[in-house]
Amino acid sequence: xxxxxxxxxxxxxxxxxxxxxxxxxxxxxxxxxxxxxxxxxxxxxxxxxxxxxxxxxxxxxxxxxxxxxxxxxxxxxxxxxxxxxxxxxxxxxxxxxxxxxxxxxxxxxxxxxxxxxxxxxxxxxxxxxxxxxxxxxxxxxxxxxxxxxxxxxxxxxxxxxxxxxxxxxxxxxxxxxxxxxxxxxxxxxxxxxxxxxxxxxxxxxxxxxxxxxxxxxxxxxxxxxxxxxxxxxxxxxxxxxxxxxxxxxxxxxxxxxxxxxxxxxxxxxxxxxxxxxxxxxxxxxxxxxxxxxxxxxxxxxxxxxxxxxxxxxxxxxxxxxxxxxxxxxxxxxxxxxxxxxxxxxxxxxxxxxxxxxxxxxxx
Numbered sequence: 108x109x110x111x112x113x114x115x116x117x118x119x120x121x122x123x124x125x126x127x128x129x130x131x132x133x134x135x136x137x138x139x140x141x142x143x144x145x146x147x148x149x150x151x152x153x154x155x156x157x158x159x160x161x162x163x164x165x166x167x168x169x170x171x172x173x174x175x176x177x178x179x180x181x182x183x184x185x186x187x188x189x190x191x192x193x194x195x196x197x198x199x200x201x202x203x204x205x206x207x208x209x210x211x212x213x214x215x216x217x218x219x220x221x222x223x224x225x226x227x228x229x230x231x232x233x234x235x236x237x238x239x240x241x242x243x244x245x246x247x248x249x250x251x252x253x254x255x256x257x258x259x260x261x262x263x264x265x266x267x268x269x270x271x272x273x274x275x276x277x278x279x280x281x282x283x284x285x286x287x288x289x290x291x292x293x294x295x296x297x298x299x300x301x302x303x304x305x306x307x308x309x310x311x312x313x314x315x316x317x318x319x320x321x322x323x324x325x326x327x328x329x330x331x332x333x334x335x336x337x338x339x340x341x342x343x344x345x346x347x348x349x350x351x352x353x354x355x356x357x358x359x360x361x362x363x364x365x366x367x368x369x370x371x372x373x374x375x376x377x378x379x380x381x382x383x384x385x386x387x388x389x390x391x392x393x394x395x396x397x398x399x400x401x402x403x404x405x406x407x408x409x410x411x412x413x414x415x416x417x418x419x420x421x422x423x424x425x426x427x428x429x430x431x432x433x434x435x436x437x438x439x440x441x442x443x444x445x446x447x448x449x450x451x452x453x454x455x456x457x458x459x460x461x462x463x464x465x466x467x468x469x470x
Contacts, residue, residue: 120140156408184363215262217346221357235429258356260360261413261414262412263412264410266373267322268406269403269405270401271316274385311394319377323376325364338437338439341435370408382399
């Protein structure tokens with residue numbers, strides 16, 4: 108997956124062609140000639156997780172020696188520039204000039220091609236910024252700059268597993284009781300009745316099962332996990348077999364979170380779902396989970412690349428990132444606040460409140 112291996116010349120003029128989002132073709136930016144990407148034969152295979160972990164990278168897992176450069180500011184591992192010149196880091200905007208290093212990694216088995224192009228992503232990005240309250244003027248200005256969004260394929264893991272979970276806990280059911288209290292009305296003490304809600308707890312135990320398919324875990328340490336998960340859902344049913352042509356014209360990041368560490372995060376996400384299943388199985392108005400033991404079986408995984416448009420922005424020494432899901436158009440980002448605008452708004456609200464108070468007093 109080296110950058111040199113993804114240089115595809117135009118069949119008409121010889122210029123470098125790039126993948127055209129929303130199509131299955133490479134397009135020349137100069138003469139417009141299109142070359143269709145051949146469809147891969149066979150399906151996308153799942154890899155046995157336990158065999159891979161026991162065998163380091165596993166006999167069934169396809170690996171490759173990949174070159175990467177590391178950003179000195181945010182530690183992102185991305186592919187080197189085809190021209191071997193300095194280029195901006197997609198995550199923090201710092202110039203990357205570090206030397207290439209080579210590692211043996213699991214090769215991506217599938218990817219989702221870019222569906223939304225840069226123009227549409229920029230429109231979505233601008234619309235998102237326009238809705239932000241109390242944003243600094245510098246951020247509003249950023250939305251008017253063309254070419255700030257970078258197309259990036261981010262590394263992900265998907266995990267499949269069959270689970271069986273046993274639990275103990277309590278089921279709580281509401282019931283009402285009639286109580287009395289003494290209150291003062293018109294200077295007199297009176298006794299009145301009222302209804303109060305209490306909970307009756309009973310022990311509960313049982314078993315739930317769930318089959319997980321394509322539980323996603325981001326393999327990047329540079330991409331904020333909360334933002335990455337907010338970009339979901341992805342249309343993973345449209346995954347295609349990996350081919351270099353889809354990456355032409357875009358940047359790809361190497362995974363930093365390996366398949367074993369990714370499985371730890373996948374189990375955490377599965378546990379959140381399982382706890383919801385347990386609460387529904389317990390039933391009642393309230394639930395308490397005391398113990399929960401889950402057995403995972405038939406664990407398989409895939410290494411996939413997912414497309415996003417990313418823009419980094421520095422404000423007062425801090426890096427903020429904005430992401431656009433290049434399949435669905437979902438926009439997520441970290442936003443700065445303009446405390447000057449907030450203070451002015453508070454001041455205006457206080458003045459208005461004071462004027463309303465004075466009018467009320469005069470009347």
